[in-house]
Amino acid sequence: MPEGDTVFLSCHRLHRALAGEVVVRGEFRHPRLAEVDVTGRTVREVRPVGKHLLVRFEGGWTLHSHLRMEGAWHLYPPGARWRRPAHQVRAVLTVARCSAVGFELHELRWIRTADEGELVGHLGPDLLAEGWDAASHAEAVRRLTADPAREVGAALLDQAVLAGLGNIYRTEVCFLLRRAPSTPVAEIDADRAVLLSRRLLLRNAWHPEQSTTGDPRRDARHWVYGRRHCLRCGGPVTRDAPPGDRITYHCPHCQP
Structure with a gap:
């Protein structure tokens, strides 16, 4: 599943391409939106909320999508060939200068902008929110520490606690905290965990x-995520697959 930064960048690119433009062709290949027609509507803005992508239109309507594992939005100049097969297309928003094409968007909804809270209101503070402030940080710490006995790896991945973290970042945050993902929240520095996230x-x-290391080289981008050996100490990385959870990675030496 994409991390919050992936959704953030996708929204930025869509906003730059679509905001202020009139849709000249709108097509949805999704049963929930079969009767929705956005042709002639003006896109007001495109904004992320955690891992949710919101295309807001003038007139008070929003197209909501969630990328999940396979979903993606691509931008194409007029007449360009799509890089993914047509049978994966779920949405097409064409304006004068480009087309935004949504592939494998299993979660796609057309709702009133005033009702967006029904879909994203349960989320914790958005770690990439423009308006992030001391109150946002304090609320994130409060939610993270609400269940002191909960494993920190599970808490960091919970979007109702912090919106935006995926498996890569929860793994690397645990590494930088020098704690295994199974460590109870009560035993970590929650303030630092939010700052790092x-x-x-x-x-x-x-x-x-x-x-997450600051090194852009492919074999040095992560401390332990997806690795066999820890980038810091060179020791073997342990991989665990808790029931109902994604694979976690940790270094027993650096994360006692």
Whole structure:
């Protein structure tokens, strides 16, 4: 599933291409939106909320999508050939200068902008929100520490706690905290965990490469995620697959 920075960058590109433009062709290949017609509507803005992507139109309507594992939005100049097969297309928004094509968008909804809270109101503070402030940080810490016995790896991945973290970042935040993902929240520095989570997402928000180490080289971008050996100490990385959870990685030496 894409991380919050991936959705953020996708929204930025869509906003730059669509905001203020009139849709000259709108097509939805999704049963929930079979009767929706956006042709002639003006796109007001495109904004992310955690891992949710919101295309807001003038007149008070929003197209909501969630990329999940396979979803993606592509931008194409007029007449360009799509890079993915047509049977994967779920949405097409064409304006004068380009087309935004949504592939494998299993979650696609057309709702009133005033009702967006029904879809994203349960989310915790958005780590990439423009209006992030001390109150946002305090609320994130409060939610993270609400269940002291909960494993920190599970808490960081919970979008109702912090919106935007995926498996890569929760793994690397645990590494930088020097704690295994199974460590109870009560035993970590929750304030630092929130700071690290936001810092890592911000570091990668404006480019597609995700480096948590600060090194852009492919074999040095992550400390333990997806690795067999720890980038810091060289020791073997342990991989765990808790029931109902994604694979976690940690270094037993660096994360006691």
